[in-house]
Amino acid sequence: MTALSLRDVRKNFGATEIIRGVTLDIAPGERHCIIGPNGAGKTTCFNLISGRFPITSGEILLNGERIDTLPPHRINRMGLSRSFQITSIFHRLSVFENLRCALLWSRGYRYSFWSPLWRQRALNEAAEGLLEELNLGTRRNVLAGLLSYAEQRALEVGMTIAGGATVVLLDEPTAGMSNTETDYAMALIRRVTQGKTLLMVEHDMKVVFDLADTITVLVYGQVIASGPPAEVRGSRAVQEAYLGALDG
């Protein structure tokens, strides 16, 4: 069974068709990168999968179950988590609180207004552990909005994986980073997504070819190629549409 599959997914904004029949199968544990020129619909695809926008037609399945009619929080509870292209964190809460919030639902706290947070030993230890794993230990009590850009991105990755999602969607996690920061972020992503299914939009080709098991090339809302990196690199259609400039 596939971890995530899209069946002829379409999305219109008004009369404009943005996603024009995308079909995609992602196996459990696979590291799958979506690449494509600007405006190809990569982020829109993420928004459809995660439930941020409703789809116009087609089907999306998570571990064999339909999710395309569910609201985002329900999809998240079923084990799919995402990050955003523009950093999305709780900027007026501390780094620690951000991580603790991200852990709450998966640990069954729901909307509890009776259990005091400071006494939840396992929860707090998990949040501390995550803090160390992200290398943000020294920034524990800093408001998330005051972190540096790279730190905020790391925090967001941490919040995305905190709830124990099995399918993780990362939208350009290294955008706007320097080379060293990118290397560091990728090492972090590899480490924390160990054993999970990873779907990632990325512009940095070095990152993509290093990381991906499978690459899907999206152009104008359609998949023009999908397969192992070597195969995609060799594809004539891809070279014409997109990669050509890189090789030359």
Next chain:
Amino acid sequence: MRSRWWLILMLIVVAIALPWCFYDWTHHRHAGFLISMLSQMGMMVILALSYNMLLGQAGLFSLCHATFFGIGGYATVHLLNAAGSGDFPLPMEVMPLFAGLTGLALAILFGSMATKQRATAFAMITLGIGELMATSALMFHHFFGGEGGVTTNRMIDNSLFGLSYASGLQVYYLILVWTVIATALMYYLTLTPLGRMANATRDNFERAQFIGYDPRMVRFLQFALSGFFAGIGGGLYAITYEIVTFDALAAPLSANALLMAYIGGTTVFGGPILGAILITLLQSGVSLLSNSWLVYVGVMFIAMVIFAPTGLAGIIKAHDPIRQAGRLGSLVVPYLRLAIPSLSLVLGFVGVAELMSFLTIGAAQGRKLVLFGGPIDVHATLPWAISAGALLVGGLWLRFEAAGFHRVWESLTTEARR
């Protein structure tokens, strides 16, 4: 952390002791004015804190908070009447709890509509709810008593501790106990998963969705609980005044809740307490001296929104890093330099406002403006010139001093951060 507990303890001790500090030992009478003011403070503290559960903690700009305060009041009046006639014997001490449950029930009903939305749409819906309730209060006489409201008698002779509640002092202590309970519970709520997720949805409702939470549910629960506490405040109101009219649920009181929370500071839990105390002081004190006290509250609110959006508590909290660095002393002189032009500005403004008010309302009331120990002719040029001069000079001077203060502040905070 230690010092915070001391502060809370001190506040409670002062609240207990204050009526006795002004006790008239020669006539063996309590200072009625003080006790009614303190009682008013108690309920306003609850109202402002429960409002801040929405505004400060959940980022919900509600315009109908008095609805839940008022309904708690009406429910209590009817309960007191039922208890007095023996139909539904309920001890006085638990009345506010039932008032809170009424507030909770109504907040569940209205919250289920309003909290589907957020931001502007939420504010619009709550405005509608507030107006709906104010109109209903005038239309449905059986429950709300029309314009005259509903009256009651709090001497129901039913108390867990054998108290009669004939004196204002006993009522005040009942209010104090409930204020402490409600405040403690509201503080506790900020330390629970729901309380934290309310902050989180305030900051970023979209991220909250993608960590498994339905922001609507978070808003709804927060709204319902805040209605519960507002209802408790309303119950205390009914017990104190023995009459509830539609003033207790109409828009001006909702606006007051907003003013108190905002001026006190929405970013700190205790901020609204400060705001409630300050506004009640102004209301009770300045309103006796001046017709224009609402003008002062309004101008203070506008000044806060523009210059200090974190409110009084936020200003105090901003000093924390400097205090920890032990450099608070370096701010004394800069503050003094601010104080002089500020005083001139304030006096000038008060002068102009009072002259204006005595030219119109005061004349109609046949009162004379008495300032600085002598009567002042509001038609003469001199007082106008002095006031306007003080206002202008104070304003310009303050701008100049503020720039200097800002430089000192910046250098101190960067130093403290290092």
